[in-house]
Amino acid sequence: MDDLPHPESASAPPPKSRTSPAKRPRAGIVAQPPDDETVALAAALSPNIRLGTSSWGYPGWQGLVWVGRHGESNLSRQALSVYAQHPLFRAVSIDRGFYQRLTASQYERYAQQVPADFRFTIKAPSLVTDALVRSEDGRGRQTNEAFLDPRLAIQEFIEPVLQGLGEKAGALVFQLSPLPLQMLDRMPAQLDRLHALLGALPSLRERSPDAVVAVEVRDPEWLTPDFVAILKQHGARYCLGLHPKLPPIDHQLPLLRAMWPGPLVCRWNLHRLHGPFGYEDAQKRYGEYDTLMDPDPDTRAVLAKVIHATAQAGHAAYVTVSNHAEGSAPRSVKALAQALVDEAQAAAAAAPSQEA
Incomplete structure (x- = not known):
């Protein structure tokens, strides 16, 4: 992408399939069998890319992550092993x-x-x-x-x-x-x-x-050259925070460029339409967290470019998404995975013309 370096792709074996037969923990929670599209997306992603959600104990994720309805308390205690069977979830x-x-x-x-x-x-x-x-x-x-x-x-x-x-x-x-x-x-x-x-x-x-140490902020006053210098001096990473308290993702790209190269840490926390204090509004609007009520394809597309560049350079990308980003974190992760596949295909198609 224009906003980040374009290192040559490091050859890496395709990731092994992470699908497995549904297992039944003692809580009786069973993994939702993934559809073919989800399995294909997971297989197409670089092993350097680790997508996941912010926590996992949400009853509204029935049919997305597990079969049937379960209480929030039961899910928070028992559902992590089921969550980790999802082909796209390599982090949380x-x-x-x-x-x-x-x-x-x-x-x-x-x-x-x-x-x-x-x-x-x-x-x-x-x-x-x-x-x-x-x-x-x-x-x-x-x-x-x-x-x-x-x-x-x-x-x-x-x-x-x-x-x-x-x-x-x-x-x-x-x-x-x-x-x-x-x-x-x-x-x-x-x-x-x-x-x-x-x-x-x-x-x-x-x-x-x-493992990497990362620093996420909520005040844009932190985002200065001195802040970048301190992180680099100590080998820490800037956690790309997608939150209305901070500038939009494209305005944070100069800071990421200054930190290049290295792993990416990103937490997509809250859709900008809710404003800097909008968590309660998001909770009320998104309800069960089972639907992408406020898709944000522009943010998703830029984020996909950043993740793709990081993975192609041979670095890990740790990216977790909240339900409050678009309405349903599992659906956001799948949409982001599709954006990553699209970005990889576009980069591969453009490579010959760039060499010419």
Whole structure:
């Protein structure tokens, strides 16, 4: 694509089929047999591409991911192994750890439910990523003295993830919540905090070779050359956040170019039509999360170009999609997979004319 480098395609064997006969966990949840189109899309994707959803326990996904109706609580506890049988799902985002830290044994239970080639995107707890201590309604009550504390980040996030998930850890994401105005006015100090945090983190390679640290933000004030320099210095990645609080994806491409080359981490969180504070509106509108109510083909097409360029360069692409992106995360993932296949075909067709 014009907005990213075009390295030569690295030859790679086609991915093995990830389909298998439906298995019945003790909860009685059975995988929805994939249709031929889904199987073909999965087989056509580069093994470097890991698509998935934000969490998995949604009753409305019946007929998309599993057979029949199941309660949300039952699904959240028991359905991960069924989710991981879906041919297109080679990753998932564990979001609950943002609200309450998870233990190594909890992460280990997740790891035991998925195949060896599956990878997790994991959000760091808000204990270290939110500058404010918040009430249950989300309002900031007081300054969080533990914000970006390196010791707590390692103790409460990095170590439990590595101990529990091991080689199945993918993207370890520090999602930095919106800063209060007095901190936005002092961004050099916040960049110093981030620099200290990233510099203190241990290397992930020996314990989880595919794992990367990524930083996602909610304030565009972070998106500066100094921010990029800090990430590059410490080998961290920018998490491409598709959220109305940030510029649209095409406006974030210069930052991705500045970070090139390397793995891609992306979280498609919320459709722009809902605005920066639109989660409640999205929840009400999308209901069961079984329909693409607000398709966003423009975002999907640009994202497909970025993913394709990353995979062609031989780097991993960890991309997870929320129900709030278009209305139904499983359907969004399938549509994105189709966009990726289309992009690959278009690139292959254009290659001879470029050489000429």
